[in-house]
Amino acid sequence: MSLKLIEKHxxxxxxQCKYSHYSEVLHCDMTFSIYLPSNKEMKKIPLIWWLSGLTCTDDxxxxxxxxxxxxxxYQVAVIIPDTSPRGENVADDEAWDLGQGAGFYLNATQDPWAKHYNMYTYIVDELTAIASTLVPHFSGAESIMGHSMGGHGALVIGMKNTARFKAISAFSPISSPSQVPWGIKAFSTYLGEDKASWKEWDASELVKEACLPPILITQGTQDDFYPKQLDETYFLKxxxxxxxxxxxxxxxxYDHSYxxxxxxxxxxxxxHMEYLR
Amino acid sequence: MSLKLIEKHxxxxxxQCKYSHYSEVLHCDMTFSIYLPSNKEMKKIPLIWWLSGLTCTDDxxxxxxxxxxxxxxYQVAVIIPDTSPRGENVADDEAWDLGQGAGFYLNATQDPWAKHYNMYTYIVDELTAIASTLVPHFSGAESIMGHSMGGHGALVIGMKNTARFKAISAFSPISSPSQVPWGIKAFSTYLGEDKASWKEWDASELVKEACLPPILITQGTQDDFYPKQLDETYFLKxxxxxxxxxxxxxxxxYDHSYxxxxxxxxxxxxxHMEYLR
Known part of the structure; x- marks a missing residue:
């Protein structure tokens, strides 16, 4: 794994650092950002993952x-992955809510997506291994948060790895992807039409499981995508x-913006810090 | 004056609001942003002006x-002008440090710049009149700050209007424009080769005057433009x-970034608030 530092501020x-590297899981070059606090007291510090929404990068x-x-x-490191595989040789779609910039944090099973669109494994395995080398005095405690498509990602990755993530939070998440246009479009494309295969990537299914970490969700009432894409009723039920x-x-x-x-x-x-300390 | 609200968050x-309007001073359409605090107690609130650097907009x-x-x-309104006149009919230059995005907050005297490049008058007269209509419970107290080219602008506008601005501050300002490449290029283009005409737009000249408001300047040691463009010695002397x-x-x-x-x-x-209250 060769990691290249491309920005430091x-x-x-x-x-605040930005790195590029070749991803073995995604079969393309990727960039991500990471923030390391000053940690003047050289204490053990935790790590928060941030997952971004449709069209975003780590920037x-x-x-x-x-x-x-x-x-x-709070003296916590923060890592920010990109939102999909990228590059000329990576499958894409003209729509802004599919393909590059819209990886949905899952492992695709359908062609032509399956080769590159494995953001779930990229994050929980490959980027996790890299992060552990970049955070000095890492305490091992992790949590995850995200926005919109990244809110879906945070909920799904957090709930699929309950032993690992101490807390989950989301801003205006797609909490029931199988029920809303964005999710249906992405899941049918990346996972195929068999809806049984969608369940393991749907937060409103995973939330039925026992022993989940604490979850915080914030949703603005003036969000243009609410409730159409961000309906919470099925998830909360x-x-x-x-x-x-x-x-x-x-x-x-509040709206959908930064x-x-x-x-x-x-x-x-x-x-998050309540559970990371 | 017709003012159009184009964004509100x-x-x-x-x-956080963004407006567009036709500027009589600049002879083109302009946009600017303004933030109004909640002001739940309906008190009188002051106004801070922020001037941005080369290539920036209000965004x-x-x-x-x-x-x-x-x-x-702090319960203070903040107004953020664009950095130059804009549009197809407005003079421009291929370089990123001249023309559109690089107005240098002065009134140009040379063709083809003089018709549009009057950012000084735009800010101190036209946009000031607009701002006064947009800030409810405006106390009348104002101050000014900026970054890089906008640091130059804040210093110059603040020191040319000492009765009006209660405090001035700047991040990595071009404090001696007549001595550095960016300033020499802009001043010779917009004001002509007669360096006597440069003095009224040069903070290091204006700072000799008596009765100035308090000034705060912050400069990062890892700034790529320091000291070449941002040399402070002449200004401080x-x-x-x-x-x-x-x-x-x-x-x-610290570097030159946000x-x-x-x-x-x-x-x-x-x-600023020490002097605005």
Whole structure:
């Protein structure tokens, strides 16, 4: 694995870095960003994963959320993967909600997607191994958060790896992908028409399981994609069996943008830190 | 004057808005952004002007600095102009440091620039009149800050209007434009070769005047443009006559990016608020 540092900026006392590398899982070059807090006291520090939404790269959260202030305040490392495999040889679609920029954090089974679209394994295996080499004094404690398609990703990856992720949170997540246009389009393309195969990638199915980590969700009432793509009713109904696992908050007047994420990010970091310490 | 609201986002309890309008001073359509804090107590609130650097629009500071958290915390409105006149009929240059995106906050005297490149008058007259209609409960107190070319703009506009701006601050400003490549290129183009005409647009000349507002400057030591474009020695030498007016801080390891600005922005807001209340 050859890792290339392509950007480094001091930020709030820590370091905001961007790397590129060849991914064996995705069969293409990938970039990701990672923030390391100053850790002046050389203590063990935890790691938060951030998964971005449709059309995003690692830059959106890095540049628009202001998260570095919080990562330094709480002394936690943060890693931000890209949202799909990339490149000329990687299958793509003209639509902005399919193909490159729209990996949906799953392992595709259908051609021509299956060769490259394995974002789930990329994150939980390949990038995890890389992250462990980049975080000095890593405590081993991890949690995961994300936005929209990345909110779906955080819920799914977090709930499929309950022993690993201590907390999950999401901003305006696609929490019932099998029920909404974005999810149906992506799942039928990447996974095929057999809906049984969709269940393991659908947060509203996974949330029925026992022993889940605590989950926080924030949804703006003025979000243009709510409720059409982001309907929470099916997810919350299925979550009822796991009493108290899901904290679902609607916030008045907020939309789908990073202005919304930046506003409530401190609340999410504080929530994660309760379980990461 | 017809003003069109083109974006509105709730952010940290307040409102981040973007407007377009036809500028009589610049003879073209312009956009700007403004943040209004929640002002739940309906108190009188002050206004901070932010001037951006080369190649920027109002979006860079709006999206990358995280200023809204501070504007809400301190209950201050913030207005962010674009960095030059814009449009197909507006003179331009192939270089990124001249023409559109590089107005240098002055009034040009040379053809073909003089018709449109009057950012100084646009800001201190036309946009000021607009701002006063957009800030409810405006206290009348104003201050000005900026970055790089916008740091030059903040210093010049602030020092040319000492009765109006209560404080001035700048991140990595072009504080001696007549001495550095960016400034020499812009001034000789917009103002002509007679260097006497440059003095009224050069912060290192204006800083010799008496009765200046307090000035804070922050400069990163790892800034790729420092000291070539951002040399402070001439400015500080001339400022010595005004003892104590300039607080100049170098910060170790920081570069020219918004990661740097975001880190030190709270310090700048706190500085301004001392004089705006």
């Amino acid at each position: 001091r930020s709030f006392g820590g370091e 959106n959260f890095s540049q628009k959320s202001g998260f570095q202030r919080l990562a330094e305040k 299925n979550a009822q069996e796991n009493n108290g696992v899901v904290n679902y908050n609607k916030v008045e007047g 202005f919304f994420i930046a506003t409530f990010l401190e609340e999410h970091f504080a929530f | 709730r952010s940290f309890g307040g409102e 860079n500071f709006s999206q990358k600095s995280g200023f809204q958290r501070l504007a809400e915390k 001339n400022a010595q006559e005004n003892n104590g007016v300039v607080n100049y801080n170098k910060v170790e390891g 990661f740097f600005i975001a880190t030190f922005l709270e310090e700048h807001f706190a500085f």
